[in-house]
Amino acid sequence: MYQHIKVPSEGQKITVNADMSLNVPDQPIIPFIEGDGTGLDITPVMIKVVDAAVTRAYGSKKKIHWMEVYAGEKATKVYGPDVWFPTETLDALRDYVVSIKGPLTTPIGGGIRSLNVFMRQELDLFVCLRPIQYFEGVPSPVKEPEKTNMVIFRENTEDIYCGIEFEAESPKAKKLIKFLQDELGVTKIRFPNTSGIGIKPVSREGTERLVRKAIRYAIDNDKPNVTLVHKGNIMKFTEGAFRDWGYALAQNEFGAELIDGGPWCKFKSPKTGKEIIVKDCIADAFLQQILLRPAEYSVIATLNLNGDYISDALAAQVGGIGIAAGANLSDSVACFEATHGTAPKYAGKDYVNPGSEILSAEMMLRHMGWFEAADAVIKSMERSIKSKKVTYDFARLMDGATQVSCSGFGQVMIDNM
């Protein structure tokens, strides 16, 4: 069926029911993309730790059958020099429903466009879910890191991030500038002859499906508030519309009522009866609020680029992107991945923290309903950090730490299971 992907001889596919719940067999086949750069280091460690957690939780009753699929530099070696994201990789990620990937490199300026963005768009993985959780003992630059407890819902398919761009002085950029000037009456492009042009599409459908997921998450997980983060004062019809559509959805679909004339609004959780507040914050102010008043923010719904910046900033508050986990989700398909990139200077050195990909796998196990295995990962992570046997990123900030390698930390986690 596939050209280069080898389907494991044992194991079955995860399937999706009509109501979008999953059928997870005891022996599921899970596709994984190793990733570029430090993906080579962290992905094998993630697999070992997850296998140990599954065995710890279920003995021989359950087992993941890993199926390697290719993207990035490895794909060009397997499929040929220009094949960065083979169609059969997309097919496998879609067909097998739940997958995990290491980071993929995107060159700056020229070269290929982001393979990560490509995958999210092609599979319509419209939610980038990034929980920010603090583990006791993790060194943090803030005084009270435990007050940072947020979950980011980042729109994953739209915005300036989606790659509609035209290079300065190219015929297309010239044509677009002329169209803007002649047809749309745009008079204020500073340096029109040398401007590159980027387009920022933000739709009502795209906003609503993201904000709906964020509000449902708040209901299902007993969270006190959802904050729409935007730069709508400046970009009125994209980021401002995101805010307005988000508030309208809260009122129309969840029955939220205005607080003191709005725009903040609130509704009672149908699960707990507690109030959930829907509010908004302009993105620049938000970046200082999360440092100064983190306890006031819980679920964050935001646009693609804001969500990218906010993810790394919040991760730093609880110890850095070495332990920042994430998921790309559609209504049916899920591909889990760390928040960080390929950290090329550390590639192949068995050096970096595998925690972010391990915790992304923990989210994957929870998504599959394998809660006991997910709990085993979390407990082991807690114990391992407390033991102070940690990778360089924590060791350089922790008193009395013993620095271990990437694979060494994986072993520490397995020993602590």
Ligand SMILES: NC(=O)C1=CN([C@@H]2O[C@H](COP(=O)(O)OP(=O)(O)OC[C@H]3O[C@@H](n4cnc5c(N)ncnc54)[C@H](OP(=O)(O)O)[C@@H]3O)[C@@H](O)[C@H]2O)C=CC1
């Ligand atoms: N989803 C994806 O696949 C993503 C891909 N990328 C791509 O990755 C490439 C490199 O991007 P770059 O901007 O350097 O960002 P990275 O996230 O790769 O690295 C930035 C810094 O974060 C720290 N860091 C990253 N990974 C780890 C880890 N596992 N453990 C501990 N610390 C870590 C390191 O800090 P220090 O130097 O202090 O040790 C590193 O120098 C780019 O091509 C980018 O496009 C970026 C983000 C996401």
Ligand SMILES: O=C(O)CCC(=O)C(=O)O
């Ligand atoms: O696609 C990339 O190279 C970067 C993506 C990124 O930084 C992210 O999704 O957080």
Ligand SMILES: [Mg+2]
């Ligand atoms: Mg990023």
